[in-house]
Amino acid sequence: MPIIKMNGLSKIYKTGKVSVEALRKIDIDIDENEFVAIVGPSGSGKSTLMNIIGCLDTPSTGDYYLDDEEVGRFGSNKLAEVRNRKIGFVFQNFNLLSYATTYENIELPLIFSGMPAKRRKTRTMELLDRVGLAERAAHKPTELSGGEMQRIAIARALANNPAILLADEPTGNLDSVSGGSIIEIFRELHADGATIVMITHDRHIADNIPRVIKLKDGGIVDSLN
């Protein structure tokens, strides 16, 4: 049973009288421990697909099963729960809370999942350790380098042991050296059993990812294994 299963999924945006079909009849199966890249020119529907996979948005038609649940029909509270427990987001621009410390940023999903304070503390320190930034616990994001910020974001994404890691151009705002080290972390996580879906522009990165899904005009043009 695949972790992600999409059947004939479409997304239509309506603004006034104009409706735009951002995704049309998408069929995707992604198995556990797959590492998948989603590529395509801008406007191809990559972000819309990411948002639907990440349960930030719902499909207009078609089915979306995540870990055996038909999340495409969930209401906003159930979706929030799914995002909290099953999905780990890594964004291009990190999306850390600037006023909170790295520790507090990583702790946030644990707070939303209702983990008791003691276990939260252990888990947060464990995660900081995992990305090699334990000594930066009390720092604010603005005191970190781009690469460090992205590592904190990854630690945050891993907090509740999600079913999939969803990365949206995670190296887009980084120089090639720190970008490389971030990709390295994703490889390690994959080797440890994580399921990863990554949007990327970078052909070099995509070439080294086992499976690439190419989008164009809202449809899949090529799905290589």
Added chain:
Amino acid sequence: MRLLLFFNQFHRDLKGQKLRTALTTFGIVWGTTSIVLLLAFSTGLKERQLQQQHGMGESIMILWAGTTSKPFEGTPKSRNIHFVEDDPEYLKSMIPEIAMASPEYTNWSATIKYRDKVFVGQVTAGNAEFGEMRNLIPEPGGRYIDQNDIDNKRRTAFIGYETWQELFGDEDALGKTIFINFVPFTVVGVMIKKDQNSSYSGSDRRKTFISYTTFTSIYNRKYLNNIVLKPVEPSHSKDVEKRVDEVLGRKYHYDPTDEEAIWVWDTSQNDEFFDELFMGMNVFLGIVGVFTLIVGAIGVSNIMNAVVEERSKEFGIKMALGAKASFILWQLVAETLLITIIGGLIGLLFSGLIVRVFPMFNLEKYVGVPQISLEIAFVATGLLGIIGFISGFFPARRASKLNPVEALRL
């Protein structure tokens, strides 16, 4: 940690929008202060008025004999009615709702003399209950006319504060002999200074009070000037008035519905009037205060809207990480309540300070002492809570309904 995060964010909001937050808080402070002070001063003023009014007595009734305006059982109208000395006792025995009753005789102009000092004043005579009904309270050491004085027609006098000053200056008057129209009396009590803003025969400060039995033994009087009554309960007064007409109507043979046969001044009706007047005033002042608070609330709502605008991205991130809409909603409502509570507390403290400092201006005589009662504090707090909640709720609901995709894109 959640609480810490919450305060962290709150702190950041305040820092980010110093001026706006300060103005908003000021609005709430101002609103609270005005509503609390308005009500406090109104309470003080009412107390002051009642105190002055009760100088004459609390919920007493004064009865004067009048002239009939209706023919009754063969008697023509325009017949004069007169009260006699036994009437008060008679009324008391006939009407159980009457707690106290006294006859009252007045000598409007008597010469009162102590050594070489002469003072022309009023002499009022009643029974022992008269002093109690009319709030004639003796200075320490002295007493009012008692039953013994009455039974034995003793020549004892209880003098008003000003009478004492005129005759004795600073000298102790107790036990001294004064002459009322050349008849010697012993001073047994001096009335304490009291505030009195109503009367039916002049201010008590300038009067001299003696026993009614003594009075009739000196002056040949057939009829009373008036009767003073006190009902068991102020609320009985209407009833008592009706019963008095029935009882005296039978005795003096007049129509009990005759409005002019006897005249009644029911002072508890003044209290009722004052209650209504001040209730009206409180409602008016309350409305003024509430509107001021609403202006403050609009400010709070405004700042919370700006906060939502500015923090959309943060809410988007939190939603992506699994925060439910309700979490965002209550976080913002709690923040608004906090602003309101802080503003309200400052307002309450500030009003408390003003009320505390106010007596230094020596204006109690005119406006009384402002009082912040528990009720006022509760009203203000309750209103603030409601206002804080409402003004925070709508911006917060807007935030909680943000589309996370759009919020993240900002």
